[in-house]
Amino acid sequence: xxxxxxxxxxxxxxxxxxxxxxxxxxxxxxxxxxxxxxxxxxxxxxxxxxxxxxxxxxxxxxxxxxxxxxxxxxxxxxxxxxxxxxxxxxxxxxxxxxxxxxxxxxxxxxxxxxxxxx
Numbered sequence: 298x299x300x301x302x303x304x305x306x307x308x309x310x311x312x313x314x315x316x317x318x319x320x321x322x323x324x325x326x327x328x329x330x331x332x333x334x335x336x337x338x339x340x341x342x343x344x345x346x347x348x349x350x351x352x353x354x355x356x357x358x359x360x361x362x363x364x365x366x367x368x369x370x371x372x373x374x375x376x377x378x379x380x381x382x383x384x385x386x387x388x389x390x391x392x393x394x395x396x397x398x399x400x401x402x403x404x405x406x407x408x409x410x411x412x413x414x415x
Contacts, residue, residue, distance in 0.1 A: 311356040312345065313363070321354035332360065337367045 310317050312324070322329050325347065329335065334355065338345055341363075347353075355363070382396075 309354065310352045311354060311359050312352040313341075313355055313359040315352075316356065318356040318358075321356050322360055324353045324355065332364075334360070334363065337363050340367065340370060 309319065309321055311321060322332070322334065324334055324338075324345065335345065345351075345353075
């Protein structure tokens with residue numbers, strides 16, 4: 298029998314942080330599909346192939362970080378869409394009711410009317 302002191306279990310090495318963990322999510326399981334991990338990993342500057350010789354698991358800490366990054370990216374995309382549509386509503390410099398940002402950080406109408414009369 299050989300020594301197990303230097304043995305490495307590659308199934309429990311995180312693909313993202315390269316740390317050995319006891320609890321991981323394998324990329325080709327139902328849990329990974331439910332979490333849409335492969336879709337979220339595609340946003341990273343790495344490629345994952347089912348048949349490459351690299352780890353196929355992600356630790357829970359990296360799953361959480363990946364979720365946070367994905368959520369932030371989705372929020373930025375929604376915000377960008379809102380800002381672009383916001384600009385389309387402004388032909389006269391005022392924010393109409395139909396605008397998605399109507400009422401956000403706008404001065405009260407009494408202040409706007411006072412400024413216009415000056």
